Amino acid sequence: MSVGMKRPVGAQGVIQGRYVPPHPSSEVVRCAVCMTEVEESAEADPDDGSDEETTVLHPLLSHDRSALLWDEHRPTERLRASIRRWVTALMHDEGITGALPRGEESVKAKVISRGSGRLAGITAANQLLLDWLPGADWSWSVSDGKDIHEGDTLLEIEADRTQLLSAERILLNIIGRLSGITTNTRKWSSRAHPMRVAATRKVHWGLLDKWAVHLGGGMTHRLTRSDARMLKENDLACLAIPDERLPHTVGRVLKELDLEECGAFVEIEVRTIDGALAAAEAWTDRMQGIEDAQRLTLMLDNMDDAKARQVMLDLDARNFRHQIVVEASGGIGYDDLQTWKEVGVDVVSTSGLHRGAKPLDLSMLFEGS
Numbered sequence: 100m101s102v103g104m105k106r107p108v109g110a111q112g113v114i115q116g117r118y119v120p121p122h123p124s125s126e127v128v129r130c131a132v133c134m135t136e137v138e139e140s141a142e143a144d145p146d147d148g149s150d151e152e153t154t155v156l157h158p159l160l161s162h163d164r165s166a167l168l169w170d171e172h173r174p175t176e177r178l179r180a181s182i183r184r185w186v187t188a189l190m191h192d193e194g195i196t197g198a199l200p201r202g203e204e205s206v207k208a209k210v211i212s213r214g215s216g217r218l219a220g221i222t223a224a225n226q227l228l229l230d231w232l233p234g235a236d237w238s239w240s241v242s243d244g245k246d247i248h249e250g251d252t253l254l255e256i257e258a259d260r261t262q263l264l265s266a267e268r269i270l271l272n273i274i275g276r277l278s279g280i281t282t283n284t285r286k287w288s289s290r291a292h293p294m295r296v297a298a299t300r301k302v303h304w305g306l307l308d309k310w311a312v313h314l315g316g317g318m319t320h321r322l323t324r325s326d327a328r329m330l331k332e333n334d335l336a337c338l339a340i341p342d343e344r345l346p347h348t349v350g351r352v353l354k355e356l357d358l359e360e361c362g363a364f365v366e367i368e369v370r371t372i373d374g375a376l377a378a379a380e381a382w383t384d385r386m387q388g389i390e391d392a393q394r395l396t397l398m399l400d401n402m403d404d405a406k407a408r409q410v411m412l413d414l415d416a417r418n419f420r421h422q423i424v425v426e427a428s429g430g431i432g433y434d435d436l437q438t439w440k441e442v443g444v445d446v447v448s449t450s451g452l453h454r455g456a457k458p459l460d461l462s463m464l465f466e467g468s
Contacts, residue, residue, distance in 0.1 A: 284315025
């Protein structure tokens with residue numbers, strides 16, 4: 100292996116550690132949590148002669164569940180179990196049902212990036228190597244969450260020829276696809292700041308897609324349906340009393356909720372101004388006198404920006420805003436982010452972060468090719 104590169108450490112086989120990009124200029128602003136560059140300048144001391152970049156914090160919202168997947172820059176057991184399931188499924192689809200034996204014919208290879216972006220999937224690819232390529236020898240020069248450029252080497256590996264040829268495409272697909280999501284999310288997150296962007300549950304690879312969104316500076320939202328109590332249109336329809344108007348249903352249901360069984364947060368989907376205000380009023384009344392009262396997430400579903408502006412004005416006028424996290428969702432594209440920032444919502448949730456994201460282009464080159 101190349102001089103100066105570290106072997107994978109420990110049983111997990113991943114070189115861990117927070118990646119902090121170089122400081123290109125004092126004008127760069129990054130979130131101190133997710134390291135995503137943001138477009139607006141943060142307030143800084145003009146007399147401070149330091150050449151350090153300014154850091155800001157994305158606001159922390161209850162419906163970010165990333166700590167259940169990625170803690171201290173390491174995968175949790177929950178994420179690792181999901182990785183093993185997905186890797187096993189991909190290998191089985193390739194017709195490989197057991198670890199590939201190491202033969203006598205060794206080859207060396209490198210994985211090289213053909214584009215620039217932010218990496219995700221190194222932990223998953225490393226799990227593939229650990230579980231399915233016994234006897235292989237490899238080293239990573241990168242880690243999840245690192246920004247890379249065209250021509251960068253990600254991996255150097257020596258293994259049996261059949262092992263590498265069998266695993267090549269799966270390994271590249273894992274890193275390429277997840278890095279595409281992370282790179283795309285970083286772009287959205289930077290444009291949206293200080294508003295947050297969040298994934299939806301319309302994911303293809305389950306928790307892996309949510310993890311990739313997190314590495315790009317986005318929020319995971321719910322990891323499962325039971326992760327939080329979310330009252331959508333169908334839920335409200337099932338709970339409605341005959342002849343009851345929807346705003347009344349909204350208010351009644353929120354007042355009757357058993358908060359002990361609601362999970363991490365409560366969210367309600369509304370499509371009208373009346374529905375939004377009914378929810379906010381019911382929740383504010385319920386939280387009266389409760390210390391550390393949790394906020395209700397109000398999802399403005401497929402609501403145009405004009406109606407959303409009126410909701411925001413009414414929430415402020417009626418002193419409900421402090422009890423509410425406002426989320427906009429439904430048909431919101433990258434070019435719409437500035438409009439929703441001006442509206443003043445806290446977060447936009449969209450499957451545009453992870454569905455259809457262009458994969459990062461990677462290649463595996465065998466020595467001598």
